[in-house]
Amino acid sequence: MSNMPTHTRLLRHAPEGFLSPADILAVQQGRRGVLSSAFKAALSVGALSALPVNRAIAQAATASGLAGEAAGDPNILQLPLHSKALGQGVATTGYGSPSAYEKNLQRRQSPGLTQVTQASVSFCPLQGLFGIITPNGLHFERHHQGWWDIDPTQHRFMVNGSDERMLKRPMVFTMDDLLRLPSVTRTHFIECGANSGMEWGNAAVPTVQYTHGMMSCSEFTGVPLRMLLEMCGADFKRGKFVLAEGADGSSMTRTIPMSLIQDDEVMVAYGQNGEMLRPENGYPLRLVVPGVQGVSWVKYLRRIELGDMPYATKDEVVGYVDLMKDGQHRQYTSIQEVKSVITSPSGGQRILAKGFQNISGLAWSGRGKIKRVDVSVDGGINWREARLQTPIQSKCWTRFQLDWNWAGDAALLMSRAIDEVGHIQPTYAQNRKVRGSRGIYHNNSIQTWSVEQSGEVKNVQLA
Ligand SMILES: Nc1nc2c(c(=O)[nH]1)N[C@H]1C(S)=C(S)[C@@H](COP(=O)(O)O)O[C@H]1N2
Ligand SMILES: [Mo]
Secondary structure: OOOOOHHHHHOOOOOOOOOOHHHHHHHHOOOOOOOOHHHHHHHHOOOOOOHHHHHHHHHHHHHOOOOOOOOOOHHHHOOOHHHHOOOOOOOOOOOOOOOHHHOOOOOEEOOOOOOOOOOEEEEOOHHHOOOOOOOHHHOOEEEOOOOOOOOOOOOEEEEEEOOOOOEOOOEEEEHHHHHHOOOEEEEEEEEOOOOOHHHOOOOOOOOHHHHHOOEEEEEEEEEEHHHHHHHOOEOOOOOOEEEEEEOOOOOOEEEEEHHHHHOOOOEEEEEEOOEEOOHHHOOOOEEEOOOEOHHHOOOOEEEEEEEOOOOOOHHHHOOOOEEOOOOOEEOOOOEOOOEEEEEEOOOOOEOOOOEEEEEEEEEEOOOOOEEEEEEEOEOOOOOEEOEEOOOOOOOOOEEEEEEEEEOOOOEEEEEEEEEOOOOEOOOHHHHHHHHOOOOOOOOOOOOEEEEOOOOEEEEEOOO
């Protein structure tokens, strides 16, 4: 171990910050009986009911010195203070926060990606999330002109038509008006169209947080836009598109086709995971456009206009157009196509012991539900079908898992998702054939993580 580069000691097993560098060293050196209870907890995470999994876990535990020996673990034998003394009282914090031991789990900027933080992005730590819900404080952020905490009593939301025949009664809603109306609640992913955009040319960033973290998934609550348009006497024959406009300085404006709105999926949302939206995510009101790229989910939503043509706004002409291989651009490609990624083990992590490894990741499609996820540990030669965690919801993250026995050999981990319309997630080679390698948007290529014999996991791309 002495010739190991020092930086590897900083690499941690998921979830991030779970094991201290001393714990990692202990596992690597195979010291027995000194494992922290944290590692035990790590081993007990997940569905362990199936017998083969139990056996694999037992093997993993034995290999790391957990089972068999009564080595006199002081963490068991010496009662800690929290078992003997009085804990803290209720409402010590009026709004709770994560454990101090989880402080490594942070959304992060990509150093050097943007010049100012107000027109930038912070990435969601996908490697540290369980299930399919993103905690509100870890939701990725994308601002074009900085975020604001807008006074909801002052916020106004207007619905108008491009001319008076389009919509009979233009209306202005306060937040109170909207909160009085019947609401709907649904769980959906939001993915920036530029997610994985840095990877079009080559493997550029080290961790899943940076390769795929311009994405989050939440339960949203709001009012269907269709209902508001009906209240305003919209002409659904004439009206073919709406323009959504935000109240921040970027004047974010996007065209949404009525075909999406007729489905009742598009909502004017104020709720996120059971509470009001966070200021960074558009408080007090944002548009939720399931399956569509993040830019159309206009935050600080102040106006919807009904019209009969796409609006070709600055955010639909200068940016958010797809560069193709022949140098032309493709416009209005807004659906986030079928995609998946293994979040553990993933880039920057290190597998600490041979034996059982739970491969876990996320799959999603802007066209509906995930039908199947296949996982390969040999760079795409052989594939095994992963277990999907139910319920599987439309335009929502689906968590997948696969049991793996890591024998200590080099491996190439990949996941490939298939959605309910039958679309199969493409390889980099397939995507580049059509799209080239110089674009930014809509990269849904299969991600590869290389596991080295040392257990180190790295971001790679296969030729
Ligand atoms: N008003 C407003 N809405 C906006 C933006 C913005 O800068 N201003 N950014 C858009 C982009 S590009 C994305 S990817 C999503 C990001 O949403 P989030 O910050 O809640 O993650 O918001 C979209 N809506
Ligand atoms: Mo975005």
